[in-house]
Amino acid sequence: MKRSSTHKLVQLLAVGIYGLGILASCSSKATTNAEILKSIEEANPKEMAVIEAELTDAPLVPAPITRKTPAKVVVRLEVTEVVKKMADGVDYTFWTFGGSVPGKFIRIRENDEVEFHLMNHPDSKNPHNIDLHAVTGPGGGAASTFTAPGHETVFNFKALNPGLYVYHCATAPVGMHIANGMYGLILVEPKEGLPKVDKEYYVMQGDFYTKGAFGAPGLQPFDMEKALDENPSYVVFNGSVGSLTGDNALTAKVGETIRLFVGNGGPNLVSSFHVIGEIFDNVYTEGGTKIHNNVQTTLVPAGGSAITEFKADVPGNYVLVDHSIFRAFNKGALGMLKVEGGEDKKLYSGLIEDRIYQPEGSTVQEMPQSATPKAAIASNKDMRLELGKTLYAQNCQACHQAEGQGIKGAFPPLAKSDFLNADVNRAIGVVAHGLEGQIKVNGELYNSTMPKLKLTDEEIANVMTFVMNNWGNKGGEVNLEHVKKAKASYKH
Amino acid sequence: MIRRLLTAILMLGACSMAAAQKGTPTDMVQVKGGTFVPLYGSDGAAVTVQSFRMDKYPVTNAEFEAFVAKNPKWKKTAVKKLFADANYLRHWTSESGIGANTDKLKNSPVTNVSWFAAKAYCECEGKRLPTVSEWEFAALASETKADASSDPKFYQRSLDWYSQPNPKYLPPVQQSFRNYYGLHGMIGLVWEWTSDFNSALIIGESRANASLDRQLFCGAGSNGASDVKNYVAFMRYAFRSSLKANYTVANLGFRCVQDQKVQTIAKK
Numbered sequence: 118m119k120r121s122s123t124h125k126l127v128q129l130l131a132v133g134i135y136g137l138g139i140l141a142s143c144s145s146k147a148t149t150n151a152e153i154l155k156s157i158e159e160a161n162p163k164e165m166a167v168i169e170a171e172l173t174d175a176p177l178v179p180a181p182i183t184r185k186t187p188a189k190v191v192v193r194l195e196v197t198e199v200v201k202k203m204a205d206g207v208d209y210t211f212w213t214f215g216g217s218v219p220g221k222f223i224r225i226r227e228n229d230e231v232e233f234h235l236m237n238h239p240d241s242k243n244p245h246n247i248d249l250h251a252v253t254g255p256g257g258g259a260a261s262t263f264t265a266p267g268h269e270t271v272f273n274f275k276a277l278n279p280g281l282y283v284y285h286c287a288t289a290p291v292g293m294h295i296a297n298g299m300y301g302l303i304l305v306e307p308k309e310g311l312p313k314v315d316k317e318y319y320v321m322q323g324d325f326y327t328k329g330a331f332g333a334p335g336l337q338p339f340d341m342e343k344a345l346d347e348n349p350s351y352v353v354f355n356g357s358v359g360s361l362t363g364d365n366a367l368t369a370k371v372g373e374t375i376r377l378f379v380g381n382g383g384p385n386l387v388s389s390f391h392v393i394g395e396i397f398d399n400v401y402t403e404g405g406t407k408i409h410n411n412v413q414t415t416l417v418p419a420g421g422s423a424i425t426e427f428k429a430d431v432p433g434n435y436v437l438v439d440h441s442i443f444r445a446f447n448k449g450a451l452g453m454l455k456v457e458g459g460e461d462k463k464l465y466s467g468l469i470e471d472r473i474y475q476p477e478g479s480t481v482q483e484m485p486q487s488a489t490p491k492a493a494i495a496s497n498k499d500m501r502l503e504l505g506k507t508l509y510a511q512n513c514q515a516c517h518q519a520e521g522q523g524i525k526g527a528f529p530p531l532a533k534s535d536f537l538n539a540d541v542n543r544a545i546g547v548v549a550h551g552l553e554g555q556i557k558v559n560g561e562l563y564n565s566t567m568p569k570l571k572l573t574d575e576e577i578a579n580v581m582t583f584v585m586n587n588w589g590n591k592g593g594e595v596n597l598e599h600v601k602k603a604k605a606s607y608k609h
Numbered sequence: 610m611i612r613r614l615l616t617a618i619l620m621l622g623a624c625s626m627a628a629a630q631k632g633t634p635t636d637m638v639q640v641k642g643g644t645f646v647p648l649y650g651s652d653g654a655a656v657t658v659q660s661f662r663m664d665k666y667p668v669t670n671a672e673f674e675a676f677v678a679k680n681p682k683w684k685k686t687a688v689k690k691l692f693a694d695a696n697y698l699r700h701w702t703s704e705s706g707i708g709a710n711t712d713k714l715k716n717s718p719v720t721n722v723s724w725f726a727a728k729a730y731c732e733c734e735g736k737r738l739p740t741v742s743e744w745e746f747a748a749l750a751s752e753t754k755a756d757a758s759s760d761p762k763f764y765q766r767s768l769d770w771y772s773q774p775n776p777k778y779l780p781p782v783q784q785s786f787r788n789y790y791g792l793h794g795m796i797g798l799v800w801e802w803t804s805d806f807n808s809a810l811i812i813g814e815s816r817a818n819a820s821l822d823r824q825l826f827c828g829a830g831s832n833g834a835s836d837v838k839n840y841v842a843f844m845r846y847a848f849r850s851s852l853k854a855n856y857t858v859a860n861l862g863f864r865c866v867q868d869q870k871v872q873t874i875a876k877k
Contacts, residue, residue: 198774210772239696239859240775242800243844244851265851266858267696288851290843297772338769341840342761 165189165230172221175355176367178317178378179224182306187228194221195236196245196264196286196299203351204358204449205507206334209327211356212245212286212297218356219321219382220284220301225251227279227308232271233258239267244288249274250420251282251303259287279307281404281422283380292384296326296344298356300382302422307406314426315373321380322388322417322439322450323356324349331448332511347385352444354437354452361437361452362510363519369429371458376426377437380404383419389440390417390425392454394433399426414440429456434519446515453519498582498594505583512570513580521588527565529558532588541585541593545600546607548577574600637662637867638791640747645756647745648842658746663739664864666782666793667718667801668730674706674715676730681705683726692725696857716781718799718862724854727802727863736865738804741849743866748796750789767841770797775860802863806849 170192171179194214201217203209214220225231237245244265248257252274261272286299302321326344327337331351343350354361361367369375381388391414400412404422409415415423429435437452438445445451516528523530531537536558537544551569555562572580574597581595642660677683684705685698699721702708707715722730724738731737739747751757785794795801852858 200774210774239699242771242773242775242860244848263851265848265853265856266860268851268856289847290840293768293772293840293844338765339772341765341768 167191169193170223170225170231172215172223173319174215174217174221175219175319175321176361178222178304178319181310181313181317182224182226183310184226187226187230189230189232190225191232191234192223192225193234193236194223194247195238196241197238198241198243200336202357203325203327203337203353204332207327207329207332207358208336209325210297210336210339212243212294212299214247214284214286214299214301218298218300218323219319219380220299222301222319222378223284223303224306225276225303226306227276229276229305230273231276232273233262234269234271235262235264236269237264237266241266243294245286245294245299246270246288247284248287249282249284249303251276251278251280251284251305253277256287257284263288276305279305279406281305281378281380281401281424283382283420283422285382285420292344293339293341295382295384296324296339298323298325298382300380302378302380304378311376314376316367316369316375317378318367318375319378319380320354320361320437320452321382322352322354322386322390323382324384324386325351325353327351344384349386349448351449352386352439353449358449358451359510362514363453366434366453366455366519367437368455368457371429371432371456374426374428375454376424378422378424379415379417380422381417381419385419386439386441386444387419388417388450389414390423391415391438391440392425392427393436393438394431395427395429395435395454397425397427400424429454429458431461432456432458436515451515501579501582501594502586504576505579505581508572508576508580509583512572513584516567521584521590523558525561526563529556529561529563531584531590533559533590535559537584538591541581541595542599542603543607544584545577545581545595545603548572548581549574549600549604550608574604634662636665638665639869640743640790640792641755642869643746643755645746645749645758647742648846656742658742660869661739661743662867662869663743663747663790663792664736664866665791667799667862667864668727669716669782670701670707670711670719671715673719673722673730676733677705680729680733683729688726690855692855693723694855694857696721696859697723697726699857700859710778713778716783717779718782718794720779720799720859720862721857722802722861722863723857724802724806724852726857728804730863731865734865736867738802738863739866740805741803744801744803745845747788747790747792750792750795752786752788755789764841767796768844771841771844779860799860799862800845800848800858802861803849806852 165186166188168188168190170190172192172194173179195216196212196214197216198210198212199216200208200210211218233247233249235245235247244263246259246262246264248259250257252258254274258272258274262270264270282303282305284301284303286294288294300321300323302319326340326348327333327350328340329335329337329350340350351358359365379390397412397415398410400409400415401407401424402409402415403418404424412425415425417423433456435454435456437454439450513531517523517531518528521530521532523532529536536556547567548570549572552567555564557563577600578595578597581600584590585595586592639662640660642658644655644657646655681687685701686704688697700710700714702710728738749756749758751760751763754760757763779799782794782798785798786796787793788795852861
């Protein structure tokens, strides 16, 4: 009732003002209609547009907000408990805001009034709630959204402060709810909006605690002891190992500006977020308003965020890591940005000199001349190719790159490699025993160390079969016998 | 409004007329009373529980179906909104019974029942819902020990179950984990209603009671618990706290208890 009468009043006023406008048009000194209407608009915030928020799954981000006025934004977020992939062959029961980890990205504007709906799916086993760091009020909404399975709670808040904020579940035991993946990001765009960029992506780190070690197959239960010790089995971007590599890699073209909305759900670890081979032109430190320029690595606290911006100047693969580097190469905190476009050899050479990356893989490594690993089970060629692909991504890709192209001057190519195709047995020996010293591959000299990878013979057969059947190499299947023979004849 | 209240009173009282069951029912076991420190809510003080008898199994769909047949006001279509929300017996496909999935569900625990419905069922059996303390005391038992509270493996098992989504069809009650007392499914089957399910919020010193979030949200939760490691307890107490008496949940069932005294008097 009250609302409609206010509406009427505004209509009357508007008509009146329109009349004034007609009269005023004769006078050069008068205020414009637009100005008067604007002042009315500000005085009557109840006449806000009502908008259903567009929510996106990582790595996608909703479109920038073009509105010039605040609105009433309705956000509907559903909590589900789902079994999903943590790594190849490894499943985990994730508790999610919107079906995957991290939760849906929410994008609103400063001074928007948000009507927030939290739905807990009837099949959930646990009650959940939400604490949005963008909310000013008790518990960030947690106290108002404690929701039993099969129920829905609603609360309203006004987005007073612009910035990039984490949201998470805050139901006891809080640590476990967060450790199971209950976090996401909400962006409150400043009134004036964010500067235009070509690409925007959503990347959120989290640490996971499973009974089994990294890579142990099957549905892995949550390990409370590991969580209390802050000793995660997995540290990943966007909820799983490989969520941002291979076909899932982020993409951009040379010359484009890229903005990453980076969050860290924790529950325990602080991220040293870094993009290998890039320097952030701008970092909105901790997701706030202050901009730092020319940043290499930015700290993203657990329960915190950062906005990073850079221009893709040089084509190639750029690896996103938590620069607490064992997490990247051994626990999964690794993503990829593929930049396509024209080469600039001068700039690319600069990157070749970057020696931050010692060759590493996810399995335990030993230098040459140590004990030999034991053999394992056999399988057919198709299986070898499939298993080999994973092994390659885990152990080889960091240096030899996704398409086997290597890095000129640092890591020899495997694609169309004369060194490789000339003698497959020698190559097997290198994988099994490591290699040190100068070699010539496709006309280039390489002089460095490839560590011996602690792979089983079966795994060597699989990864070698994969390499031989890709990127223009000569094909064939490497079997167990083959590996055993080659290892024996190529010792160092 | 007054009429509604009257209806409520009449409905609640309806079954209390039923005669309390005499003798020792075969489908119940005795839980010998004792003293224990609850996992949450007593500020570390020990709580004494009198001996009581408890249903071996959670109430099944078939048993609840029989109850509904005798008490049609608890039918899905007849139940008052005040006493059960819209999801009441949601998994039953027929108006007055389990319906299509009877074979799969008859021996599984009944779920999607409100506190009011559970309470009414127990009263019609001459029983009552267990208190939180009674339920927690009985749930302390592993297969071999009445008190397994010092066994981390026992808790890990609970935690594993609390982390898994619901199966499509809950298993028959007889198949579930049997503890020291002979109680089945105290852990690993369904959550269970207790008579004072929301009492974690009103027990303890008044300052802590002043606001809900102090007790169960954020970091405060762990300060208030008697054992920080005991996530299991957090989950049970947090779950109970999220409920209201007319709520129904897809994995929330119940079982009934009886005072030991009833038996003694009956024997005399």
